[in-house]
Amino acid sequence: MFWTFDGLLLALLCLGVNGSQSLYDLQWLSCRFVDEKVHINKEDHIETEYITRAAVLQFGKVGDRSSHPTITTFLVTASKVDMRRYLEGAEDKLQCEIHRYSTGRIKTRWPTAGAQDHDVWFTSTIRHSEGLFVTKTFLRHTTVAPVAPDEEQMDFLQWETINDGDLLTMSAAMVFLSKTPSVDVGLFKEPDLDCRFAVDHALPHATVEWKLQQHGRRTDLFSYSSRTGKTEGNGVALKAIAAGNVSYKLRSTSTHSEGTYICSVMVPPLNGSHDIPLRISEQPHVSINVGSTLSMKLGEVQMLKCDAERYYPLDVDIKWYRETPDGSPTPPLKVRHSSHERHRDGTHSVSAFFYLKPSMEESGYKYTCSVSHKSLLSPIYKSFTLRVTDPDSTLWYIAKIGFIISMVVIICYMRPQYLGTKSGKKVRMKVGIEE
Ligand SMILES: *[C@@H]1O[C@H](CO)[C@@H](O)[C@H](O)[C@H]1NC(C)=O
Numbered sequence: 001m002f003w004t005f006d007g008l009l010l011a012l013l014c015l016g017v018n019g020s021q022s023l024y025d026l027q028w029l030s031c032r033f034v035d036e037k038v039h040i041n042k043e044d045h046i047e048t049e050y051i052t053r054a055a056v057l058q059f060g061k062v063g064d065r066s067s068h069p070t071i072t073t074f075l076v077t078a079s080k081v082d083m084r085r086y087l088e089g090a091e092d093k094l095q096c097e098i099h100r101y102s103t104g105r106i107k108t109r110w111p112t113a114g115a116q117d118h119d120v121w122f123t124s125t126i127r128h129s130e131g132l133f134v135t136k137t138f139l140r141h142t143t144v145a146p147v148a149p150d151e152e153q154m155d156f157l158q159w160e161t162i163n164d165g166d167l168l169t170m171s172a173a174m175v176f177l178s179k180t181p182s183v184d185v186g187l188f189k190e191p192d193l194d195c196r197f198a199v200d201h202a203l204p205h206a207t208v209e210w211k212l213q214q215h216g217r218r219t220d221l222f223s224y225s226s227r228t229g230k231t232e233g234n235g236v237a238l239k240a241i242a243a244g245n246v247s248y249k250l251r252s253t254s255t256h257s258e259g260t261y262i263c264s265v266m267v268p269p270l271n272g273s274h275d276i277p278l279r280i281s282e283q284p285h286v287s288i289n290v291g292s293t294l295s296m297k298l299g300e301v302q303m304l305k306c307d308a309e310r311y312y313p314l315d316v317d318i319k320w321y322r323e324t325p326d327g328s329p330t331p332p333l334k335v336r337h338s339s340h341e342r343h344r345d346g347t348h349s350v351s352a353f354f355y356l357k358p359s360m361e362e363s364g365y366k367y368t369c370s371v372s373h374k375s376l377l378s379p380i381y382k383s384f385t386l387r388v389t390d391p392d393s394t395l396w397y398i399a400k401i402g403f404i405i406s407m408v409v410i411i412c413y414m415r416p417q418y419l420g421t422k423s424g425k426k427v428r429m430k431v432g433i434e435e
Pocket residue numbers: 192237240245246247
């Protein structure tokens with residue numbers, strides 16, 4: 001029985017080592033704190049000054065000392081949401097930024113023990129540098145100086161000053177996560193736009209919204225309110241909402257699906273949102289109108305065409321170039337492009353062509369068409385090798401061989417007449433020279 005337990009422990013340990021790296025036990029994470037100094041200027045306009053400085057997000061319990069005493073420390077103490085659960089990948093790939101958060105005109109008290117009427121909020125956004133995920137955590141400052149705030153004034157005008165070396169104790173109230181911080185997808189696909197949240201208390205009053213922003217215009221896609229139970233639009237599985245999953249499923253994508261999808265979850269006084277940009281990309285199909293070797297006769301002309309078909313978006317770089325047999329480059333080719341053709345599905349096609357009238361020296365040259373496009377990590381290449389034959393030279397050889405044969409025939413025919421003469425030798429010598 002004991003060994004079974006040990007084996008299990010070992011297996012768990014191994015899983016922890018081999019599986020995707022867990023950041024569950026992360027002690028601290030270095031961050032950027034983007035502080036804001038807000039005031040109302042002489043023209044009665046709100047002016048914000050941003051000051052960025054080093055900070056650290058430290059995980060621990062109330063009363064812990066800062067692990068980095070010289071910089072601002074945001075000490076996150078245990079609550080029902082552990083933001084570390086949502087982190088993935090290597091620690092050095094995480095980019096963390098802390099901001100102040102204004103609840104605006106919403107004066108709702110956060111429904112957790114210890115919350116106050118005038119809580120001070122911060123957000124911490126942690127992004128994976130290679131786009132694995134993005135999380136945004138709402139942090140409630142739990143040790144605010146007991147200064148009665150001015151009810152009439154906006155919260156951001158009363159923010160207390162934070163200095164380097166200060167330690168602020170926080171509690172995570174709401175975490176917001178997306179594993180699709182940005183989406184690149186082909187046509188006729190049904191991608192899931194991931195958006196999830198977790199709150200530190202049960203049965204929160206949440207309003208969920210999805211909007212699509214395109215060229216400065218916003219369209220409502222979906223909305224749901226847990227208070228009224230009312231739903232508008234579709235794309236979100238209602239059953240999943242209670243578990244904090246508000247992912248949006250797109251119907252078959254078209255080029256009109258491009259834009260920024262905004263997922264927002266409001267649990268008053270907080271309003272969390274993720275902007276998920278979605279781009280359509282389709283790779284070009286590339287072909288040339290000849291096989292891998294092209295044989296041509298000197299003097300012949302051939303049109304060579306390279307097609308890049310059904311790609312999206314529009315910008316493509318299509319070009320022809322050639323190399324000598326030893327691989328050295330040659331002067332550029334005069335290439336022409338057809339005009340872009342737009343298909344009904346929104347994709348495009350284009351071709352690059354040129355007329356080839358090769359010289360003998362160009363035999364053995366390699367001609368390549370290269371196509372670069374946003375959807376491709378590296379260009380697509382299509383090549384052929386040119387072989388040139390000289391029909392005139394063949395004729396010339398035929399003519400020469402014919403001449404020799406006829407001379408031989410003539411000599412043989414004339415021989416008997418010359419055999420007896422004294423000048424025979426001379427004639428033969430003459431023939432010999434002619435040859
Ligand atoms: C969230 O819900 C969607 C739609 O029901 C589902 O496809 C997806 O797998 C869910 N995600 C998680 C992490 O449960």
